[in-house]
Amino acid sequence: MRSSAAMRAFALAATLALAAPAYAQDLDEFVAVPGPAVALTHARVIDGTGAPPRLDQTILIEGERITGVGPSGEVSVPAGATVVDLTGHTVIPGLVGLHNHSYYTGGNGRAAQLSFSGSRLYLASGVTTIRTTGARAPYEELNLKREIDAGRVIGPTMFATGPYLTGEQGSRTMTLLNGPEEARRVVRYWAEEGVDWFKAYTWISRAELGAAIEEAHANGVKVTAHLCSVGYREAVALGIDNLEHGLFANSEYAPDKVPDECPGGFRNTYADLDVHGPEVQATFRDMIDNGVAMTSTLVVYEISVSGRPPIDERVYDVLAPEIAEEVREIAIARRAGRGAIDPAMFAKAMEYERAFVEAGGLLAAGVDPTGYGAAPPGLGDQRNYELLLEAGFSAPEVVRIMTANGAKVLGIGDDVGTIESGKLADLVVIEGDLEAAGNLHGTKIVFRHGTGWDSAKLVDSVRGVVGIR
């Protein structure tokens, strides 16, 4: 094709015109159960409080909210309500994903905002609320949030994050801070622009982190972190609100930890860590006493652990084919030992999280759809469910970690996270008995704010483009 400048411009305009309807197209075709009044009857319910499952329950939805929950027959269904017989199904609260980026990285250095496919895939997988936990493109996130709030884009309720705050090292998509004053200014600007959280990253210093936290709190927003140069106890002392990745990002047990420096390969020393010993318990005590939650992201690390089962084929099925191929090769290579994570370290991380909960800590979960790319939005959250079971939590405990606990961290526990009358109708309908199945693969319908979305249709609509757009 020979193309002049004018033709180029036309071609660009044409592709833009085509792109726009993808956001604006009629969304109704993806709705399985429209409101405004819905009765979900004869369902098995795991309500997010940690309580055991209750059988043959009816959940009444009116408008955006749950207006009744109880044994079928005891909840009166108003005339005109759509009745969905959920015999043979389990209902849990919508998942609250606390490490759920709006972008994806994977394969051979590929990276992309997934404003289209990621949003749909989160919702299709049962994730009705996300905190993005580090933005590459904060304005794109804020726009996405606005579009979802306005009902023009399908996706979860969003808590947007500002740009990553790191030290003088970090990627070019992050804010590389040079001192506490910069940290304050960056936090202030983005807080005014409407982000809800910030995430500090690996190479931030204590002074910068402290300044960022102070400025964030002064502006009514919160801070979490993927740490390394700063230990968990130091961060808690600085007033942090949440800590990501559990043991994988806590360098404070490294033998020669130097303040404000990220020790390389510190995890390799952790296989024999005593999670009930005084050092670890001191971390937990500090976190619990100061109300600091921990976010579990086991799935993002699993790709690198030798001896793990193959990556779920559903992951390769939704990814763009080229990316899927690369991820498959990387999974094989990394598990074969190149740069792999010691299985004992992975087991220790699970043990650490369980011990944290046993000590009374608040554990939430998120997918982190980055790294080598085997944990895409939503599907990775579902894999977390299985990994938390493997870590030794019961099914009702896992549901609570992935729902009510996340809502509590976000400060929306009054509205979200459990199946109770008066709360927002964010619900996941799963075929079969979830406890028996041991996974969330049976997710059929996902309610967000009272509208029930067809999981399979949403997945079909993004198949082959996940990782690209």
Next chain:
Amino acid sequence: VPATHACRITRWTAAGGLFVLLAAWSLPPHASAQIPGVDPVCADRAPATGASMFDARAPAPARSGGRPDRPASDLHCVDLFPTGRVSDAAGVVALARPWSPFGVTVTPEGRHRHQLTAWIAGLPDPAWLGPYTTYVAWATPLVFDPVINLGPVTNGRNDLGEVSFNKYMVLVSAEVSPDVTERAGPLVMRGRSPSTFMEAHDLMALAPAAAEAPGMAGGGAATDMDAAHRHEGGGWTMPPGYEGVPMLPGMVSARPRGTPLLLSADLSDVPFARRRQVVTLPDGGTLDLTAGLVKREIADRELLMLGFNGQIPGPLIQVRERSTIFVNFTNDTPFPTAVHWHGVRLDNRFDGVPGVTQDPVPPGESFRYQVFFRDAGIYWYHPHHREDVQQELGLAGNLLVEPRAEDYYSPVSREEVVMLDDLLVEEGGGSASAAAAAEMDTPNGGVVPFGRESANYMLMGRFGNVFLTNGEPQYGLDVDAGEVVRFYFTNASNTRTFNVSFRSTSDTTAAPLPIKVVGSDVGKLEREVMSESVVLAPAERYVVEVLFDEPGAYALTNHVQGINHRVGVFLEEKRSLGTIAVSGARAAADHAHAFHRLRTNDDVVADIDRYRPEFAREPDHELTLTLEVDSLPMVIEQSMMYDWVYFNPVEWTGTMPMMNWATTGAEIRWVLRDTRSGRENMDVRWRFRVGDVVKIRLHNDRGAFHAMQHPLHVHGQRFLVLEQNGVPNTNLVWKDTVLLPTGSTTDILLELSNPGRWMVHCHIAEHLESGMKFVFDVEGDQR
């Protein structure tokens, strides 16, 4: 994956990413005209509304910057977006360049300087927002350090002063006082510099095209570097990369169409190049000038190159103003060639343009030139046939024309004629180049091969990776303290624009030495001015003076801000071209007083006065500089579509070498279009008479697929640069080459003083080779 599938996905990707990027400036035209008095450059900006800078539901896209008669507003304006606090407000900031004697205005570090003028409407009384008395504008890079108070702003026009960050934001907040040093009040408007729209390429990292064979000549589906190093595709080997900028994955199998071209000879038969000799010729004097093979030892390898009289650069020919010399030129190179006397208003028959003023001189043949030097100053000579090869390999020399007037210049301690150049050699002299050398039967695999059928590096021109200053990788000059040196700089590179300064090597934080700018291509400035650096596009010359007052060492430094397109960030490139060593001894004569006096050159002013009545006239001709591309490999085409979101005013350095290397005349056609007739390149027909004075508007098309700067050269005449982007040039100098920054509009006044058939062309050697040229006729007798 079938190609069609990959293609489809790529289109989606580009569309999705670009949608967000473009939304901010793809708004209806002429809307900012609603802001009273708004700068015409920014009048087609829509007042930005909404809480966010990127409105995902922007109106139907309309391209910006397409007007042939005005500069690209998206590269020269910052839209101010109101926050929810003042949602009815609108604003736009015009980015003009402060005046400088150069084609662009940059700091010594190479950052573009912007003069900010904000037009704002609809701001309420600040007291409505709280205990505030004023609005204050701020400028800050994206990391918020430093944050600069630009002063109070109100509705209407606001002069905000100068900013020279690479990427920055303009913020407006309500404050208690105009003098606050840190923003304390609420944010009410914000905008981002055009450069900030350049972000990390999603596409670069994920394009399915990257996994696909680009399908250029001979290329199979190479998936690794080893495959690329095999000599498929007619003997091409991988060219040097740019340090720290990884190659696009899909580029490994791209290669130029056609076959490689290198000099070939037994090196033992070839003499080493000698340093440049000075040849002083009287009026009527004759010089024998032979172009032939020489060898150089550069970067630890022997390179086969070309020299005039065995020298690189060629002999420095010194003559007096208004004298005539004869040059018996002999071509001992293997190529047809000719000698062009750049900037010299000589007899058209001797202009040295094969196909226009003479037939090329075949190997072994001769041609006698008669060169008349009408104007004092610094000029140069070089071939005008496959310049991309012959000039790159060493065929260039200077002409220093001594003025007749005794006091034409201020007194100085010494004069130095300095030719700035670069050369592209293969990396490391490793096995790849050795193997290539053996395979191609060329003893010096060191110079990166040229294209035989067409120039390669056609897109951006060939950036060298070895700097050669007067032919040497390290230039050296010894002076005594207190010396004033007059430097005559010439840029002889194929495509690189230089930004040179003199920096202390011991105190690297010290400001560079002040530079007095005295003259340029064809004579002196109206008024001498001080500068901290000198910007020279290819073929431009500047005459400057520097006082070396303190003993020590000073690096002649080229300092620019390139772009790492892959991650969308600026990339600082700072290279020492050589050292001026200042001894502890004091210079015999003290010229400091003369140095510090900035002269007004009444002779120049008087000469130009004759033309001032013509400055305000409407343009007689308009030219658009643009690009057509055809059959680019998809990986190149797609990634370049992303680059379209922002173009640097000057492409300072070659950070996309693979992509650039693989382009030839088969894919690239640079275009000089007569905007009114639509004729292009050699189809343009202009006819003038001696004595005509014409105003020409030069529009560098921002909408071109890959817009970049063009140094436009007019043969045999001289012209004045009247204005750029509507800002008048208040200190004129006669020019023969003008740097036209990306997306700019420049008016020149061309004096037709010299009869004959003359060429106009872009002086990026590869652009000239791609056809970016035309000729015009001037009838009458010489004046």
